[in-house]
Amino acid sequence: MGSWSLMQNEKRVAVVTGATSGIGRWIALGLARAGFHVVLICRDAARGEVARNWIAQAVPLASTEIVVADLSSLSATTSAARQIAARHPRLALLINNAGVFRARRARTAEGREMVVAVNLLAPFVLMRELEPALKAGAPSRIVTIGSSTSDKARVDPANLELDRGWNLVRAYSSSKLAVMMVTFETARRLAGTGVVANVVHPGAVATSLVRSPGIIGLAWRLMAPWLRSEEQGADTPLHVALAEDLADQTGQYFKDRRAVAPNRRALDAGLVARVWEATERLVGG
Numbered sequence: 430m431g432s433w434s435l436m437q438n439e440k441r442v443a444v445v446t447g448a449t450s451g452i453g454r455w456i457a458l459g460l461a462r463a464g465f466h467v468v469l470i471c472r473d474a475a476r477g478e479v480a481r482n483w484i485a486q487a488v489p490l491a492s493t494e495i496v497v498a499d500l501s502s503l504s505a506t507t508s509a510a511r512q513i514a515a516r517h518p519r520l521a522l523l524i525n526n527a528g529v530f531r532a533r534r535a536r537t538a539e540g541r542e543m544v545v546a547v548n549l550l551a552p553f554v555l556m557r558e559l560e561p562a563l564k565a566g567a568p569s570r571i572v573t574i575g576s577s578t579s580d581k582a583r584v585d586p587a588n589l590e591l592d593r594g595w596n597l598v599r600a601y602s603s604s605k606l607a608v609m610m611v612t613f614e615t616a617r618r619l620a621g622t623g624v625v626a627n628v629v630h631p632g633a634v635a636t637s638l639v640r641s642p643g644i645i646g647l648a649w650r651l652m653a654p655w656l657r658s659e660e661q662g663a664d665t666p667l668h669v670a671l672a673e674d675l676a677d678q679t680g681q682y683f684k685d686r687r688a689v690a691p692n693r694r695a696l697d698a699g700l701v702a703r704v705w706e707a708t709e710r711l712v713g714g
């Protein structure tokens with residue numbers, strides 16, 4: 430215990446969501462390899478342990494811990510963030526990676542639309558609750574995993590949960606545009622604090638989407654030969670999290686390690702402010 434906590438104290442601390450599979454598992458591995466103590470927020474403790482063991486096999490000196498939270502729940506996400514901030518008052522990294530793409534509209538136990546809850550509200554809550562720890566750990570970075578589906582998307586702040594006009598592509602792409610907007614707005618608000626915040630598209634990656642049943646899985650399986658591996662999908666997120674020459678870059682959108690132009694709507698200050706306010710209302714102020 431003594432040597433473990435000494436080791437943990439010496440390491441900078443990174444928080445990663447969605448590290449039980451896909452891109453997130455490789456991001457967590459890369460951060461452990463880079464010498465971080467990695468906090469994995471997982472909804473299932475057993476799956477979290479499998480990921481921890483997988484990391485430990487590749488990085489024997491890895492220091493990791495699991496915090497259990499279903500990120501579709503605002504209360505669970507808030508309490509996970511508070512638990513992490515209490516245990517780690519200085520954070521170096523927050524990686525908002527967990528995301529969902531669903532064939533059918535669903536509501537969370539708290540009554541929120543599921544895709545918005547996981548892809549937008551959870552990152553928003555984590556950025557808000559962990560802000561003091563990220564400031565205390567500065568220089569520090571937030572990396573949000575977006576998607577190129579946001580590039581041509583629209584978002585309506587008066588209809589964020591798509592009570593009207595829900596379909597799987599619109600729900601996913603508008604949630605990814607909205608989370609880009611709140612990440613950019615966080616970057617703007619944190620300018621000068623030593624905390625930077627950026628958005629990354631990881632590429633088209635053969636993750637569990639490929640294994641999903643139905644038409645989505647079929648489409649992904651047909652594309653499989655052209656998809657990136659999960660490890661390749663983690664490359665740009667890890668680069669944006671770790672590269673020294675990106676330490677001052679903030680409010681940027683990255684693809685293939687390069688900053689690229691985002692959807693012009695993400696740069697519309699009035700629209701971004703309305704999406705921020707609508708997001709704040711959905712998380713309860």
Ligand SMILES: NC(=O)c1ccc[n+]([C@@H]2O[C@H](COP(=O)([O-])OP(=O)(O)OC[C@H]3O[C@@H](n4cnc5c(N)ncnc54)[C@H](OP(=O)(O)O)[C@@H]3O)[C@@H](O)[C@H]2O)c1
Pocket residue numbers: 446447448449450451452453470471472473476498499500501502525526527528529547574575576577630631632633634635636637638
């Ligand atoms: N794959 C692509 O081509 C692609 C392209 C662009 C962007 N992205 C984005 O990349 C990110 C990672 O996706 P992926 O492709 O690696 O997908 P994935 O393999 O399905 O992994 C998603 C991760 O998110 C977690 N998660 C989902 N819902 C959760 C919840 N309610 N609470 C806690 N954790 C939850 C999953 O946990 P469980 O293990 O418990 O399910 C899993 O660890 C997502 O934000 C996705 O939108 C992916």
